Amino acid sequence: MAYSELNTPIRTIMTPGPVEVDPRVLRAMSTPILGQFDPAFTTIMNEVMEMLRSVFQTTNEWAFPVDGTSRSGVEALLCSVIEPGDKVLVPIFGRFGHLLTEICERYGAEVHTIECTWGEVFDQQVIIEEIKKVSPKLIAIVHGETSTGCMQPLDQIGAACRTLDVLLIVDAVASIGGVDVKVDEWFIDGLVGGTQKCLSVPSGMSPITYNHRIEKVITRRKKVERGISTEEDRQKEIGMSHPFVKSNYFDISMLQDYWGPRRLNHHTEATSMLYALREGLRIVLEEGLESRFARHKRHEEALISGLEAMGLELYGNRDCKLPTVTCVTVPTGVDPESVRSMLLNEFGIEIASSFGPLHGKIWRIGTMGFSCRQENILFTLGALEAVLIRHGATVHTGKALQAALDAYSSQKKENYSVTS
Ligand SMILES: Cc1ncc(COP(=O)(O)O)c(C=O)c1O
Numbered sequence: 559m560a561y562s563e564l565n566t567p568i569r570t571i572m573t574p575g576p577v578e579v580d581p582r583v584l585r586a587m588s589t590p591i592l593g594q595f596d597p598a599f600t601t602i603m604n605e606v607m608e609m610l611r612s613v614f615q616t617t618n619e620w621a622f623p624v625d626g627t628s629r630s631g632v633e634a635l636l637c638s639v640i641e642p643g644d645k646v647l648v649p650i651f652g653r654f655g656h657l658l659t660e661i662c663e664r665y666g667a668e669v670h671t672i673e674c675t676w677g678e679v680f681d682q683q684v685i686i687e688e689i690k691k692v693s694p695k696l697i698a699i700v701h702g703e704t705s706t707g708c709m710q711p712l713d714q715i716g717a718a719c720r721t722l723d724v725l726l727i728v729d730a731v732a733s734i735g736g737v738d739v740k741v742d743e744w745f746i747d748g749l750v751g752g753t754q755k756c757l758s759v760p761s762g763m764s765p766i767t768y769n770h771r772i773e774k775v776i777t778r779r780k781k782v783e784r785g786i787s788t789e790e791d792r793q794k795e796i797g798m799s800h801p802f803v804k805s806n807y808f809d810i811s812m813l814q815d816y817w818g819p820r821r822l823n824h825h826t827e828a829t830s831m832l833y834a835l836r837e838g839l840r841i842v843l844e845e846g847l848e849s850r851f852a853r854h855k856r857h858e859e860a861l862i863s864g865l866e867a868m869g870l871e872l873y874g875n876r877d878c879k880l881p882t883v884t885c886v887t888v889p890t891g892v893d894p895e896s897v898r899s900m901l902l903n904e905f906g907i908e909i910a911s912s913f914g915p916l917h918g919k920i921w922r923i924g925t926m927g928f929s930c931r932q933e934n935i936l937f938t939l940g941a942l943e944a945v946l947i948r949h950g951a952t953v954h955t956g957k958a959l960q961a962a963l964d965a966y967s968s969q970k971k972e973n974y975s976v977t978s
Contacts, residue, residue: 569902571641572938573910574704574732574883574924576754576761579834583759586837587830594827602836603817603827609839613734613847614749614767616741621767622817623835625828630808631750631764633661633781635727636698638776638803638810639748642666645694647724651686651710652703653913654729656894662698665804670694676706676916677874677885682714696725696747702733704755705913707885707922708878709733716745725771731755734765735842736854736882736926741767749773753831756854756882758927759838762831768810779803780811829970854881857930860965861923864939867961868946869954873920877886882930885912885920889951894918897945906943936962 571578592599603622610621624631635930636658640646646667648659651674662669670692674680689697697719700870702709712728719726729749734749741749748768754761781802803809806826815822842850858881865872865886873885888894894911898921901907910922923938939958946953 564795564830567906570905570907570934570937571929572923572925572934573908574755574922575752575926577758577924577926577929579760579836580841580928582841583834583837586833587760589830589833591829594829595821595823596921599827599829600821602832606832606836606839607797607817609836609843610765610767613839613842614638614741614751614765615739615743615847616767616769618741618767618769620769620773620814620817621765622813623763623832624808624813625763625767625825625831626807627751627761628752628754628764629661631766632658632729632731632935634764634803634808634810634813635748635750635766635768635772636661637805637808638695638779639725639727639772639781640665640667641801643668645670645692647672647685647689647692647694647697649674649680649688649697649699649710651679651706651708652700653705654700654731656696658700658729664918677708679703679708679710679875682926685715687716687879689718689722693722694724696727698727699729700739701728701730701739702737702880702882704732704883704922705916706878707739707874707880707883709880710878712746713740713745716747719747720745725775727772731764732880732882732926734928735850738847738851739878753835753838755924756926757838758929759834760831762828763835764884765835766810772805772810773814776803776809776814781809851881854925854930856966856969857925857932857935858882858884859969860932860962861925861935861939863965864958864962865942866936866955867954868939868943869952870955882924882926884923885916886923887920888918889946892946892951894921897921897942897949900945900948901941904945905937907938907941909938910940923934932966 624634646662648671716726725747731752734751751765753759753763779800812824816824871887873887
């Protein structure tokens with residue numbers, strides 16, 4: 559059977575990931591392959607580490623990608639730190655908090671969870687009190703919860719964790735590169751980012767960073783290179799009580815030996831993905847972190863103006879809204895999946911539904927990275943209005959695009975006044 563040449567439709571991707579990839583990144587991916595120990599390639603590895611430190615706003619020595627989708631970074635950090643029986647606290651405010659819980663449980667942690675209503679986040683003090691009550695070895699928490707479009711403030715939790723000698727591991731998969739994430743200033747010990755969201759690189763790598771506090775834990779669990787392969791031998795020969803990490807692929811001490819000056823062989827690096835990540839990071843740093851965050855805010859503001867002018871209701875508490883994901887309540891009587899299908903089939907626009915209790919109740923519109931552009935916002939608003947009318951929904955016709963355009967022109971005026 560003959561298959562035709564790959565010919566995918568052109569889409570406007572307004573989901574919380576994967577999002578559109580900058581053409582510069584796609585071009586970088588077609589760069590010829592290098593051997594993974596070729597000095598030309600190890601130089602690229604070092605450059606990526608350096609750029610990651612800037613994007614993570616950290617001076618940590620360790621900042622590198624784990625090969626795999628975003629959860630690979632989450633799993634690598636968690637499985638390298640968690641020893642069976644360790645207490646872990648997971649505050650849950652959406653689907654990805656449950657993912658953290660699930661991973662921690664698989665590695666034998668005694669997981670304590672607290673949960674708040676979806677659409678809300680925790681008062682940081684509530685989490686700090688819970689840490690005092692549970693005395694966990696670590697707390698694992700999501701920063702930008704893509705399932706609910708909420709963002710958990712973290713600026714006080716890390717400092718409390720230092721005082722209480724607890725490790726803080728953060729899932730910033732949906733926020734890195736689109737929203738301020740201050741690893742050092744917020745005293746975050748380990749953090750995971752995503753490529754396919756605000757960095758606008760394809761899915762397939764998960765950049766992580768961690769500090770000396772985590773390095774200390776993983777070093778004492780290192781599987782020593784003396785043919786010691788079982789827990790029993792390890793105890794006998796080196797008398798260490800800390801079990802080695804149960805995953806080979808995700809053992810950060812091994813990844814560290816590969817990314818660090820020892821360059822010990824571990825996996826075969828995903829060369830083309832690293833080219834992509836390098837270009838994605840270069841674009842972020844060229845734009846500048848502050849300007850990039852401001853751009854995400856500007857387009858979010860225009861989108862919200864348009865949606866509200868149309869008469870749609872936003873889901874979730876606005877005080878804790880994640881700027882890169884806007885959740886919209888599906889109007890009564892409207893079939894949410896039929897609206898999404900028509901957007902895709904007639905306009906080539908993809909928006910997302912949500913998970914669990916929110917499935918069918920909200921749509922999620924992402925404004926991330928390269929997808930976060932004025933023409934995409936205007937196109938989505940115009941198309942959504944048309945599709946909702948076709949579905950019999952009551953909308954204020956003709957208002958959405960005008961409101962979004964007004965938002966853009968008032969932002970321009972503000973900008974002029976700033977610069978003049
Ligand atoms: C906040 C958050 N964490 C983790 C993940 C898991 O990422 P992946 O599906 O790339 O493994 C996602 C994916 O959407 C996410 O939004």
